[in-house]
Amino acid sequence: MTLTPSRELTQLQWLESESIHIIREVAAEFERPVILFSGGKDSVVMLHLVVKAFWPAKVPFAVLHVDTGHNFPEVLRFRDDTVERLGLRLEVASVQDYIDDGRLRERADGTRNPLQTQPLLDAIAEHRFDAVFGGGRRDEEKARAKERVFSLRDEFGQWDPRNQRPELWNLYNGRHTPGQHVRVFPLSNWTELDIWQYIGAEKIELPPLYYAHDREVVERDGMLLAVGPYSPAREGETVTTRRVRYRTVGDMSCTGAVDSSASTVEDVIAEVAATRITERGATRADDRISEAAMEDRKKEGYF
Amino acid sequence: MSTLLRLATAGSVDDGKSTLVGRLLYDSKSVLADQFDAVERVSRDRGLTSADLALLTDGLRSEREQGITIDVAYRYFATAHRTFILADCPGHVQYTRNTVTGASTADVVVLLVDVRKGLQEQTRRHLAVASLLRVPHVVVVVNKIDLVDYEQATYARVSEEVTAAARSLGMPDVQTLPVSALEGDNVVTRSQHTPWYDGPSLLELLEGLSSKGDPDAEPLRFPVQLVIRPQSAADERFRDYRGYAGQVASGVVRVGDPIAVLPSGRSTTVVGIDQAGQELDEAFAPQSVTLRLADDIDISRGDLIAGAAEPPELTQDVDGTIAWLADHALRPGAKVLLKHGTRTVQALVRTISGRLDLDATELRPADTLDLNDIGHVKLRLAAPIPAEPYVRARSTGAFLLIDAHDGTTLAAGMVGDALLATATV
Incomplete structure (x- = not known):
């Protein structure tokens, strides 16, 4: 971004500055940080900020992806290309491995999102990661709206929302005891619109499914779900080809597409600015289970 | 591109903070359809006749069960003029630490008072917190004005009481306004029910507040977060690169400026200001940048780079x-x-x-x-x-x-x- 001569930052410059400060604090105060990277737009923006924070040095962190086994192939390709381009070390925690050897069982509803928690926590323990960067934003969801930037997890990976540390000024406290770790959310204060405006301003590349394309989908529970190997059409459902894009990218079986003709960043920014439905409300089946679905998952150690 | 204002709500329990926030979000059209549907559904399940806007921010299970706010909820909304980050803070004395969290980064504290109850102990406590933390602006919302039939005299009495308490805590100019968060009076638009009040609505007031200090008037302070030394960089140009990464905490730094490093007391000059590959002539608070210095002196995390003219004392x-x-x-x-x-x-x-x-x-x-x-x-x-x-x-x-x-x-x-x-x- 170019700087304006006035001595007041635009909202994007302010957010970028805050995020870079947070990222550098983690590099300075933790032994073994790791970045959660899925190839989704928020983790791509987070990684972009990490690169900027340490320029011209290399990113001093490893990258971890919790792979549900039901990811969009184009997103996995994007993940691998990015990791290679930046020379990062990628660790993959595979939900499929856990299902194959019986440590986890497939759920009746077929969604694998809640199954990510155990492989995530195991990977954190195995690699002794003490700080784990997540791309979560407070505007996404009401439990996330309550979370600190530095969010302490106990030895079971649990979040205790009723007993969070005070977080004062920009003095982040990353102290923890052995076995505990800290989840760090450098994008806490960004909104979906900020993310897209930043992607436009910084010309950040994303997996192609964030832009309008033709895809075979079925309508289920008011959402458009891609028809694919992990998410076949059910009996009685009609498969149609529609012009869609994704607002979030996750497990294919529970992430919905939205009707859209937005094929450029500018189109998407206009679309997001005018939308009347939240990102998760439009696209995430798993958050519709209950009023507190996200809080319950987070307490157990979810992202 | 708009500028940012950070606000925090405060006030005693049941003064209607979450309702006010819900109203602000709803009337500024920042609540999306599915969020409102969820609030309406839960309100209906509880036998309420209209949507309980407090449910928009009380996101934790125990908050909904108890009908109180336990921890800060951050919400984001924008008008044509400004972007807002709002920290909705709890009222219970037990959760004051969460209110301190919300207020520590705020440009404005919006303090609610129930017009029927007047000044409470928590009101004093939150005024004291805002005063101590030197939050630049305090706006007192005298809420539930509908419950006293929009009476000017009752409002005036409470307004004077709170203003006097603020004055005794060193805040000479807090602004007060009569509001019904439940009915939406003077929240986003000026109310017809309070013809005796000729000031702005809460949102108009917030849109007009200044959010930042003047970096030119402050001394340079730059706490060093870490040293950037890309020894193994593929690019030959950066083999000898040595930069000091941090966020300008106050003031302005320009290329050529003499600086002092604390606690060592050594001095040198700034030869470069980098922002991820872009060279800047100057940087100001709160930009995150990397400084390059003329001399290779011992500097590490925890040191403070200050303007040579007025370094702080150790x-x-x-x-x-x-x-x-x-x-x-x-x-x-x-x-x-x-x-x-x-x-x-x-x-x-x-x-x-x-x-x-x-x-x-x-x-x-x-x-x-x-x-x-x-x-x-x-x-x-x-x-x-x-x-x-x-x-x-x-x-x-x-x-x-x-x-x-x-x-x-x-x-x-x-x-x-x-x-x-x-x-x-």
Whole structure:
């Protein structure tokens, strides 16, 4: 971004500055940080900020992806290309491995999102990661709206929302005891619109499914779900080809597409600015289970 | 591209904070259809006749069960003129530490008072918190005006009561306005029910407030976060690169500026300011940048780069005002960690010199500080820090006290006698 001569930052410059400060604090105060990277737009923006924070040095962190086994192939390709381009070390925690050897069982509803928690926590323990960067934003969801930037997890990976540390000024406290770790959310204060405006301003590349394309989908529970190997059409459902894009990218079986003709960043920014439905409300089946679905998952150690 | 204003709500429990926030979000069209549908559904399930807007922000299960706010909820909304980050803080005295969290980064505290109850102990406490933290603006919303039939006299009495309390805490110009968060009076649009009030609506007021200090008027302070040395960089140009990464805490830094490094006291000049590959001529608070210096002097994390003309003084003895946020009491003799800027040092609490009495708004002698007390302490540090009075420098006068054993954040600290400073303004 170019700087304006006035001595007041635009909202994007302010957010970028805050995020870079947070990222550098983690590099300075933790032994073994790791970045959660899925190839989704928020983790791509987070990684972009990490690169900027340490320029011209290399990113001093490893990258971890919790792979549900039901990811969009184009997103996995994007993940691998990015990791290679930046020379990062990628660790993959595979939900499929856990299902194959019986440590986890497939759920009746077929969604694998809640199954990510155990492989995530195991990977954190195995690699002794003490700080784990997540791309979560407070505007996404009401439990996330309550979370600190530095969010302490106990030895079971649990979040205790009723007993969070005070977080004062920009003095982040990353102290923890052995076995505990800290989840760090450098994008806490960004909104979906900020993310897209930043992607436009910084010309950040994303997996192609964030832009309008033709895809075979079925309508289920008011959402458009891609028809694919992990998410076949059910009996009685009609498969149609529609012009869609994704607002979030996750497990294919529970992430919905939205009707859209937005094929450029500018189109998407206009679309997001005018939308009347939240990102998760439009696209995430798993958050519709209950009023507190996200809080319950987070307490157990979810992202 | 718009600028940002950070606000925090405060006030006693049941004063209607979450309802006000819900109203602000709803009337500024920042609540999306599916969020509102969910609120309507839950309200209906509970037998309410209209949507309970407080449900928009009370996101935790236990908050919904108890109908109270436990921790800060951050919400984001924008108007044509401005972007807002809103910290919706709890009212219960038990959760004051969460209100301190929300207020510490705020440009404005929006303090609610129930017009029927007037000034409560929590109102005083939150005014004291806003005063101590030097939040630049305080707006007092006299809420539930519909329940007193929009009576001007009742509003005027409560408004005067709160204004007087604020004055005694060193805040001479708080603004007050009559509001019904439930009915939407004077929240986004001016109400026809209060013809005797000719001021702006809350949102109009917030849109007009200044959010930032003037970096040109402040001395340069740049706490070094880390040293960037890309020894193994593929690019030959950066083999000898050495930069000091940080966020400008106050003031402006320009290429060519003479600077001093603390605590070593060495001086040199700035030869480059980098922002991820882009060379800048200058940077100002709160930009995150990397500075390159003329001389290869010993600088590491925890050091402070300051303008050579007016560097802060180093001290190992810090008099501070603290808001005690831990469940157990603080006693003299306690050994803790103190985090100031990017430096953490050991600290000994030598004496507790007083506790704020909220009714009298004055300091009374005390042996201990309990949860949510505000008091004055004398600290001895294991190493000197460049401590500046918080009342002059909000960004470099702040510190944390941390439990060395379990890492808990114990207190929000402000260098200097913030209490006396407020009492004598």
